Each structure stands twice: as structure tokens, then as C-alpha cells.
Amino acid sequence: MNVLLIIALIAAMGATAYVLVRGVMAMASGKDISGQQQQNYMQKRVLYQGIAIVIVVLLLVLAGGRG
Incomplete structure (x- = not known):
């Protein structure tokens, strides 16, 4: 589950950076x-x-639940 969330986080961060660059351009x-x-x-x-x-x-909640 964490791996999927990390992949989704990287995708969201990439989308944010892409839209930011496009907006500046x-x-x-x-x-x-x-x-x-x-x-x-x-x-x-x-x-x-x-x-x-x-x-x-979500990642922090899942990590806190394991400890």
C-alpha cells in the first residue's frame, strides 16, 4: 500500500512541477x-x-499506525 502511495505522491509532485513550469512559461x-x-x-x-x-x-497515518 505504501509503495502505491509513494508512486502517487511522486506523480502528484511531478504534475505540480509541470503545471508550475507551464504557468511560468x-x-x-x-x-x-x-x-x-x-x-x-x-x-x-x-x-x-x-x-x-x-x-x-495518508502516508503519515499509515506509518503511525504501524508503530
């Missing part, structure tokens, strides 16, 4: 005048960070 290009694209990237980044935090909490 979109902001640096300056093509989106309304800011809607940057807002979408920000919302996705927060979502993936939240998922990663939930996975970390």
Missing part, C-alpha cells in the same frame, strides 16, 4: 492579456498540491 510569453490562462494554471497547481498533501497525510 505562459506568463513569460505575455500573450495572454486577460490572465485567464495563468489563472487556470494556478488553479491546477493548487489542486495538484492539495492532492500531494492528502497523500502525505
Whole structure:
């Protein structure tokens, strides 16, 4: 179970990093005048960070239950 959660955590962290880089690249290009694209990237980044935090909490709960 822990192995699956660790793999899911790595995937969530990778997705967060990917969306962060894409958002910075979109902001640096300056093509989106309304800011809607940057807002979408920000919302996705927060979502993936939240998922990663939930996975970390699950890992800590499972580790605490074994001790």
C-alpha cells in the first residue's frame, strides 16, 4: 500500500512541477492579456498540491499506525 502511495505522491509532485513550469512559461510569453490562462494554471497547481498533501497525510497515518 505504501509503495502505491509513494508512486502517487511522486506523480502528484511531478504534475505540480509541470503545471508550475507551464504557468511560468505562459506568463513569460505575455500573450495572454486577460490572465485567464495563468489563472487556470494556478488553479491546477493548487489542486495538484492539495492532492500531494492528502497523500502525505495518508502516508503519515499509515506509518503511525504501524508503530
